[in-house]
Amino acid sequence: MKSSSIFRGRILFAAMAATPLLFSQDAAPADRNEINSTANPAKMSDDSPVVFPKQGPIPAKYPADIKVEVEKVEEGYSIFPSPCRSLAQIAQIQKELPAGSFTPPPAAWENLRRVRRILMEGGELHIMAVGDSIVNDTMRSGWVAKLAEAYPKARIKATVYSRGGGGCQHFKENGRVAAQIVPRKPDLIFIGGISQKDMASIAEVIHQIRAGLPGAEFLLASGVFGSLDPRNPEALARYPRASGSGPYGKALMQLAADERCSYLDMTTPWAEYIRSTKLHPYLFHRDAVHANEIGEQILSKVMMAFWTAEATR
Secondary structure, eight states, X not given: OHHHHHHXXXXXXXXXXXXXXXXXXXXXXXXXXXXXXXXXXXXGGGGOSOOOOSSSOOOOSSOOSSOXXXXXXXXXXXXXXXXXXXXXXXXXXXXXXXXXXXXXXXXXXXXXXXXXXXXHHOEEEEEEEEESHHHHHHHHTTHHHHHHHXXXXXXXXXXXXXXXXXXXXXXXXTTHIIIIIGGGOOSEEXXXXXXXXXXXXXXXXHHHHHHHOTTOEEEEEOOOSTTOOTTOHHHHHHOTTTOTTSHHHHHHHHHHHHTTOEEEOOHHHHHHHHHHHTSOGGGGBSSSSSBOHHXXXXXXXXXXXXHHHGXXX
């Protein structure tokens, strides 16, 4: 199995390297998370069949095919629309996604009543994702396009507000919520990534948004990718700032309950999927921290498992 994995890794790397790098693959600012730096990669590199470039990511085989305008609202912070991929491109990438499986996350929609009504009955739904480059990758996966396909009565748009290495400890400062989030009037705010420093900062962002948008609903998610090694569940649970399978996930779930938000453990199904493929995790990375377009589709599948579970009840 190891030799097969190495061979497939080399094929995937060669295919990606043959495609010119486009800006859309790195729409967010460079990652500035000190515990997930590409200069300090995880131990996954020890047995990796993939060697990443010394500078920059492996070029994308499938650069996002929907051109989006990236708004630089201030140094290091970007805002852009999603989806960034068409349904046709998503389908093409998913054909190349190695087969895998995961336990679907529960449909924890009790604090998403307004969002549920719009999805089921129709209307305008604006999703705003706030976070780091991992949140950026999640949104570029195209799951918003899949959501619109699954709920055709709703008119869905999404906006991404990102900072490389950015958590709520950054977004709560300097009037950013009032200047960049509240005026856009999102119905649902998605907060996730691997760069959250503390629960108090997440709570503060929630409070600031609710002060301007009392009807807004929230989905808080645990982290994926970065230097988390999905092959080691024990080490994964100990990861200090992101893992949904350890103390961080328990604290985030409690915060969601306290603040009447919905919670999604993305870590566990993401890790289960990669383990089930029997392939090295770096085959789903474009560098030591971030997903490639194949890895992004695991995140899309996890998101859609959450959003479609309610519809099957």
